[in-house]
Amino acid sequence: QKEVEQNSGPLSVPEGAIASLNCTYSDxxxxxxxxxxxYSGKSPELIMxxxxxGDKEDGRFTAQLNKASQYVSLLIRDSxxxxxxxxxxxxxxxxxxxxxxxxxxTRLLVRP
Amino acid sequence: SQTIHQWPATLVQxxxxxxxxxxxxxxxxxxxxxxxxxxxGRGLQLLFYSVGIGQISSEVPxxxxxxxxxDRQFILSSKKLLLSDSGFYLCAWSAPHHxxxxxxxxxxxxxx
Numbered sequence: 001q002k003e004v005e006q007n008s009g010p011l012s013v014p015e016g017a018i019a020s021l022n023c024t025y026s027d028x029x030x031x032x033x034x035x036x037x038x039y040s041g042k043s044p045e046l047i048m049x050x051x052x053x054g055d056k057e058d059g060r061f062t063a064q065l066n067k068a069s070q071y072v073s074l075l076i077r078d079s080x081x082x083x084x085x086x087x088x089x090x091x092x093x094x095x096x097x098x099x100x101x102x103x104x105x106t107r108l109l110v111r112p
Numbered sequence: 113s114q115t116i117h118q119w120p121a122t123l124v125q126x127x128x129x130x131x132x133x134x135x136x137x138x139x140x141x142x143x144x145x146x147x148x149x150x151x152x153g154r155g156l157q158l159l160f161y162s163v164g165i166g167q168i169s170s171e172v173p174x175x176x177x178x179x180x181x182x183d184r185q186f187i188l189s190s191k192k193l194l195l196s197d198s199g200f201y202l203c204a205w206s207a208p209h210h211x212x213x214x215x216x217x218x219x220x221x222x223x224x
Contacts, residue, residue, distance in 0.1 A: 032211045043202055043215040044156070088156070092211055098144050098163060100213060104155035
């Protein structure tokens with residue numbers, strides 16, 4: 001079982017819709033959760049992090065964490081074609097709080 | 113503000129040649145530093161991380177090595193490159209005791 005799992009996609013949504021990206025993790029001791037956006041050929045860019053159960057909103061982005069069910073999600077409201085990218089979920093490692101375990105990413109396509 | 117510099121942006125090397133990639137961070141002290149590799153269409157693989165000068169932790173046995181000669185300098189090296197060393201190499205930093213990692217622009221390495 002992979003430690004951090006994401007659907008590879010592509011997830012295709014029309015412009016203006018809500019895009020919902022999901023991530024599950026295996027380590028119940030994980031405490032910190034991150035979402036990165038990676039455009040093709042570029043390096044990952046941190047867009048959200050969440051530490052507590054519930055929702056955290058930042059502009060058009062909302063991160064949702066449910067530790068009991070071991071999943072974290074990212075909602076993108078009013079999706080724009082410029083949101084088309086691969087979204088990486090990352091979780092801290094139980095053996096070392098310095099290390100992150102990354103999922104393989106979900107590719108998002110926003111259709112104009 | 114903190115910035116991370118990574119060079120070169122692209123590199124083409126023959127099999128068996130040596131490698132040296134450099135990463136420097138500005139605007140912070142005692143950062144945690146990381147080297148990742150991303151194969152085409154794949155997730156991020158942590159190669160090395162460092163929490164201080166001269167302190168290197170290796171995650172994956174391979175023909176690569178890392179060094180941290182100065183507080184904000186991280187170097188990835190190889191004595192003899194293999195075809196399997198091709199990929200996108202990313203350096204990242206995080207503040208001490210704080211987990212979000214921030215990536216440099218990466219080096220795209222092709223082995224011929």
